[in-house]
Amino acid sequence: MPGTVRIMRRILILFLFLLPSSAMAQYWGHYVNERFGYELDIPPGYEGQGESENGDGQTFHLLKAEQVLAAWSGYFVEGFEAEVAQRQRFAIDENWAITYQASTPQWAVFSGQRDHRIFYQRMMPLCDGASYAGYRIEYNTRDLAEMNAVIDGLTRSFVPRGC
Numbered sequence: 001m002p003g004t005v006r007i008m009r010r011i012l013i014l015f016l017f018l019l020p021s022s023a024m025a026q027y028w029g030h031y032v033n034e035r036f037g038y039e040l041d042i043p044p045g046y047e048g049q050g051e052s053e054n055g056d057g058q059t060f061h062l063l064k065a066e067q068v069l070a071a072w073s074g075y076f077v078e079g080f081e082a083e084v085a086q087r088q089r090f091a092i093d094e095n096w097a098i099t100y101q102a103s104t105p106q107w108a109v110f111s112g113q114r115d116h117r118i119f120y121q122r123m124m125p126l127c128d129g130a131s132y133a134g135y136r137i138e139y140n141t142r143d144l145a146e147m148n149a150v151i152d153g154l155t156r157s158f159v160p161r162g163c
Contacts, residue, residue: 041157
């Protein structure tokens with residue numbers, strides 16, 4: 001009997017090692033935009049909707065949590081600061097209350113809230129000096145606590161390529 005218990009324990013331990021845990025399976029994906037030259041890690045569970053027709057970006061959805069992540073790029077009309085200001089005006093026109101904003105010549109970030117939704121948007125100029133890239137994640141207020149780690153991961157990985 002003691003030998004049988006020992007064998008059963010070993011089988012159980014082996015089974016636990018072979019069974020992937022949800023934490024181990026939670027790997028971030030990676031998105032590279034070749035046309036404009038930027039990259040961004042994609043949080044676990046977000047499903048890409050395919051590159052846009054013009055190749056400027058892609059949208060990713062986490063349906064079960066009602067979260068949307070959009071990555072895009074474009075060309076400046078009047079410079080990086082003007083582009084950021086215009087994007088903020090677009091958000092205000094869509095009835096978002098801007099709750100935070102900060103910027104440097106290398107990046108800009110702003111966020112806002114509307115009803116039970118929050119968005120966080122980050123933008124950066126790209127290597128050619130004539131274009132920019134941005135990402136925006138939108139989520140429910142109930143997810144606020146867990147989103148700090150997601151936004152940290154997005155921000156760390158959001159970089160231009162080929163500078």
